[in-house]
Amino acid sequence: VLNSGDIPLSFGDSIIVVSGLPRSGTSLMMAMLQAGGVLLLTDGIRAPDADNPNGYFEFEPVKLLRTDHTWLTEARGKAVKIVLPLLFQLPKTFAIRVLFMERNLAEVIASQTAMLTRKGLQLQLPPETLKAAFERQLMQAQAFLVAGSESKSVRINFGEVLTNPADVAAAVASFLQAKLDVAAMAAIVNPALYRQRTPVPFRTR
Amino acid sequence: LKEDFSLAEKRKVLLVGWDSADWRLISPLLDRGLMPALSGIVEHGVMGNLASIEPILSPLIWTSIVTGKFPHKHGVLGFAEPDPLGEGVRNIRSSTRQTKALWNILSEAGLRTHVVGWYASHPAEAIRGVCVTDRFALVHSPKPDDWPMPDGAVAPASVAETLAHFRVHPTEIEGNQLLPFVPCAAQLDQRNPVVAERLTAIARILAQTASVQSAATWILENEPWDFLAVYFRALDDFGHHFMPFHPPRLPGVTGDEVATYGNVIEAAYCFHDMMLSRLIHLAGKDATVMIVSDHGFESGVQRPGIVANQMETMSQWHRPFGIIALAGTGLVKDERIYGSSVLDVTPTILHLFGLPVGSDMDGKVLVNAFEQPGRIDRLSSWDKTKDATPEGPTKPPSREEEQALFDHLVALGYMAPLDPNTEKLIKSATNELSFNRICSLAMAGSYADAESEARGLAEKNPEDRRFRLKLAQVLLFAGKLTAARQALENLEARLGACENCDRMFASLLTLEGKFDDAIARLHNAEQRAPDDLRLHEQIARVLLYKRKWRDAEQRFRRVLKSEPENPTASVGLATALVRQNKDVDAVEAALAAVSLQHFLPAGHFQLGAILSKLRFPERAIQAFETGLAMQPGNALAHRYLCRLYRFIGRLDQAELHRRQLRQIAPQGADEK
Numbered sequence: 001v002l003n004s005g006d007i008p009l010s011f012g013d014s015i016i017v018v019s020g021l022p023r024s025g026t027s028l029m030m031a032m033l034q035a036g037g038v039l040l041l042t043d044g045i046r047a048p049d050a051d052n053p054n055g056y057f058e059f060e061p062v063k064l065l066r067t068d069h070t071w072l073t074e075a076r077g078k079a080v081k082i083v084l085p086l087l088f089q090l091p092k093t094f095a096i097r098v099l100f101m102e103r104n105l106a107e108v109i110a111s112q113t114a115m116l117t118r119k120g121l122q123l124q125l126p127p128e129t130l131k132a133a134f135e136r137q138l139m140q141a142q143a144f145l146v147a148g149s150e151s152k153s154v155r156i157n158f159g160e161v162l163t164n165p166a167d168v169a170a171a172v173a174s175f176l177q178a179k180l181d182v183a184a185m186a187a188i189v190n191p192a193l194y195r196q197r198t199p200v201p202f203r204t205r
Numbered sequence: 206l207k208e209d210f211s212l213a214e215k216r217k218v219l220l221v222g223w224d225s226a227d228w229r230l231i232s233p234l235l236d237r238g239l240m241p242a243l244s245g246i247v248e249h250g251v252m253g254n255l256a257s258i259e260p261i262l263s264p265l266i267w268t269s270i271v272t273g274k275f276p277h278k279h280g281v282l283g284f285a286e287p288d289p290l291g292e293g294v295r296n297i298r299s300s301t302r303q304t305k306a307l308w309n310i311l312s313e314a315g316l317r318t319h320v321v322g323w324y325a326s327h328p329a330e331a332i333r334g335v336c337v338t339d340r341f342a343l344v345h346s347p348k349p350d351d352w353p354m355p356d357g358a359v360a361p362a363s364v365a366e367t368l369a370h371f372r373v374h375p376t377e378i379e380g381n382q383l384l385p386f387v388p389c390a391a392q393l394d395q396r397n398p399v400v401a402e403r404l405t406a407i408a409r410i411l412a413q414t415a416s417v418q419s420a421a422t423w424i425l426e427n428e429p430w431d432f433l434a435v436y437f438r439a440l441d442d443f444g445h446h447f448m449p450f451h452p453p454r455l456p457g458v459t460g461d462e463v464a465t466y467g468n469v470i471e472a473a474y475c476f477h478d479m480m481l482s483r484l485i486h487l488a489g490k491d492a493t494v495m496i497v498s499d500h501g502f503e504s505g506v507q508r509p510g511i512v513a514n515q516m517e518t519m520s521q522w523h524r525p526f527g528i529i530a531l532a533g534t535g536l537v538k539d540e541r542i543y544g545s546s547v548l549d550v551t552p553t554i555l556h557l558f559g560l561p562v563g564s565d566m567d568g569k570v571l572v573n574a575f576e577q578p579g580r581i582d583r584l585s586s587w588d589k590t591k592d593a594t595p596e597g598p599t600k601p602p603s604r605e606e607e608q609a610l611f612d613h614l615v616a617l618g619y620m621a622p623l624d625p626n627t628e629k630l631i632k633s634a635t636n637e638l639s640f641n642r643i644c645s646l647a648m649a650g651s652y653a654d655a656e657s658e659a660r661g662l663a664e665k666n667p668e669d670r671r672f673r674l675k676l677a678q679v680l681l682f683a684g685k686l687t688a689a690r691q692a693l694e695n696l697e698a699r700l701g702a703c704e705n706c707d708r709m710f711a712s713l714l715t716l717e718g719k720f721d722d723a724i725a726r727l728h729n730a731e732q733r734a735p736d737d738l739r740l741h742e743q744i745a746r747v748l749l750y751k752r753k754w755r756d757a758e759q760r761f762r763r764v765l766k767s768e769p770e771n772p773t774a775s776v777g778l779a780t781a782l783v784r785q786n787k788d789v790d791a792v793e794a795a796l797a798a799v800s801l802q803h804f805l806p807a808g809h810f811q812l813g814a815i816l817s818k819l820r821f822p823e824r825a826i827q828a829f830e831t832g833l834a835m836q837p838g839n840a841l842a843h844r845y846l847c848r849l850y851r852f853i854g855r856l857d858q859a860e861l862h863r864r865q866l867r868q869i870a871p872q873g874a875d876e877k
Binding site (some may be wrong): 115 | 289290291293606609610612613614616617618619620621624626
């Protein structure tokens with residue numbers, strides 16, 4: 001698809017940012033974008049593992065965004081994963097389109113806990129403290145996205161990606177105003193990897 | 206609460222903060238009629254010194270002013286704080302504060318409350334009025350057309366755009382507007398970088414001040430209000446740039462510099478008076494006006510050098526006494542008040558509005574300022590009441606929580622560990638906050654907590670002399686002499702001796718009764734710092750213990766020659782004089798001490814002892830009673846009072862003091 005030449009995939013100077021809390025589906029969205037034909041800014045340093053069998057799609061310099069953002073020019077026209085709270089370190093001078101992933105916080109924390117357990121570590125904060133901290137970060141993120149005059153954003157519910165991947169893929173393509181391969185994007189979603197489920201129904205946005 | 210507003214219903218209060226304003230500079234200007242607005246407040250109200258608290262750092266003290274609490278309670282402990290999720294460190298902010306500020310409390314009480322430019326108030330809080338933070342006026346760009354207002358500088362958002370237009374950029378300051386400050390500015394060679402830097406500093410300070418004044422006057426003109434607090438930092442800024450050139454000329458400052466820049470400080474005070482005049486006019490004649498400063502500013506011959514704007518020495522220029530002036534309905538007129546502290550501002554304003562004072566506040570209501578103070582209502586803590594601000598409670602994460610969250614994200618692999626430089630920055634900021642917390646705990650008398658934190662800080666930073674000295678000082682305050690000796694010996698063994706080490710060792714030796722050793726230590730320190738007045742005063746004090754009255758007198762006189770307004774040296778001189786039977790001079794010295802600083806229990810006790818010796822029992826009783834009101838439980842004062850009351854035939858009072866003395870010092874109570 002990328003090489004067919006008939007799909008306008010240039011996003012000009014904009015950077016597509018996939019953001020959200022760690023374990024809220026950011027890697028899944030990166031995989032969907034790749035399948036849809038979007039160029040990704042990744043370096044593959046962080047290898048796939050049991051927590052993310054399809055890979056993390058990360059770019060190591062992102063983790064140092066608070067001290068160095070010179071690499072951002074390289075990200076123009078591409079998609080890059082920037083989880084919270086690193087999102088707040090993005091300078092306001094760049095035009096960004098943010099795909100912001102949302103997931104039930106209990107699931108996020110359960111997934112993070114499982115990830116720590118696999119690394120042989122433990123949660124250092126009580127879950128309720130972590131939940132409150134994440135709630136604050138989500139509020140901050142909302143304010144950050146609203147305040148940025150050069151930014152456009154869309155919130156994507158992780159549960160909906162799993163239940164209606166085709167609709168979500170179409171919505172993403174529409175937001176990015178690009179002819180993405182929405183069928184390929186939907187096909188890559190594997191609900192079997194949705195391991196931390198809560199009985200709470202997802203809110204549809 | 207509203208039902209109890211008998212006094213408050215019509216009360217409006219304008220609180221004006223002038224950073225580092227000092228009566229020593231203001232009084233001569235009042236006498237010359239150059240500060241008419243402030244003069245009106247003083248003539249129609251009360252004035253006095255406002256004792257500052259340690260450490261004398263603006264964010265801590267201005268937050269204490271609006272909370273009534275010591276810094277270790279309100280949590281604003283420095284200029285910067287660690288920010289592991291961000292750039293490593295960040296400026297202290299409103300969310301750092303762990304307790305409600307005056308504007309939160311008054312909003313909760315239903316009062317229309319506004320705050321402009323207050324230190325450590327960013328980001329703006331949701332209150333029942335307009336909140337304009339200290340970042341509103343900050344000049345962060347040299348280009349006036351590329352100078353966006355920082356996010357969160359104004360709340361509510363509906364007035365942000367309007368107020369943004371009132372900000373003044375330094376490039377908008379015309380050359381002739383600098384002339385009141387530097388009359389010969391037009392004749393100066395502005396290509397000279399030093400001249401350019403100084404004139405630019407004035408323009409920048411004026412612009413920031415004008416922005417704050419504009420926002421405050423707009424609110425007074427356009428918003429309904431019951432309380433407005435506005436803070437101006439300019440006097441401190443002017444002081445740190447131009448106080449070295451203020452007359453009298455200091456060694457190392459040229460006559461030309463004094464001629465060129467020697468007028469800046471006076472002009473700055475006059476400029477503030479003009480702004481105050483406008484604020485008072487807009488507030489209306491029925492408003493209660495309170496002007497306060499967080500500390501004073503050294504301006505005489507005792508200025509600590511000729512550079513005032515270096516971070517390391519800035520606080521040395523701050524004098525421990527600021528100002529308070531207060532006028533309004535129900536307040537006494539043309540009187541001085543004594544014993545006021547920066548901690549008393551919030552309780553006093555709450556009482557002005559008829560609101561209860563928090564029992565967890567460290568300050569008190571300045572009852573002497575009221576014609577009829579009435580009953581002071583109390584509640585356990587305003588922090589336990591429902592937060593009734595329009596947007597509900599704000600509960601920011603603690604620093605520990607932020608650090609834990611950062612560690613959590615690093616453990617998950619989503620954030621990089623801190624690089625060594627950032628880690629160093631964070632460590633340095635954390636240490637400073639801890640150091641300031643120790644100072645605050647010690648000042649509040651919480652020695653156990655201060656010791657615990659000081660031990661931790663010294664152990665984590667074994668090469669830092671300042672932290673180890675602080676531990677020794679806390680141990681001395683706590684009366685743990687053996688532990689203090691151990692701490693000082695360890696310090697000297699590891700890092701070597703120093704002047705401060707000698708001085709602290711001398712304090713320890715004095716407390717141990719080893720006066721000769723103490724003197725030897727102080728002579729050591731004297732060789733390193735022969736002109737240090739604090740050192741001379743300490744030597745003089747040890748000479749008193751050694752009963753070397755004449756030598757002590759000479760030392761105290763030497764201190765007072767350079768620092769005539771030093772109250773503790775005056776008390777020491779009085780002691781040395783009375784022991785030499787120079788009783789009249791001794792009375793004069795003791796009176797000078799208590800008139801310089803009324804809240805000086807040792808001064809009143811010394812005055813009482815001299816008056817007792819001179820057979821003025823009633824006056825002696827008055828002096829002792831005054832001192833005891835300030836420092837209850839002084840055994841010597843009770844002993845004197847027991848004897849004096851018996852002498853004048855007031856046996857009931859004599860018995861009362863004998864009983865109190867027995868409770869304090871059972872062994873020496875039976876006065877014969």
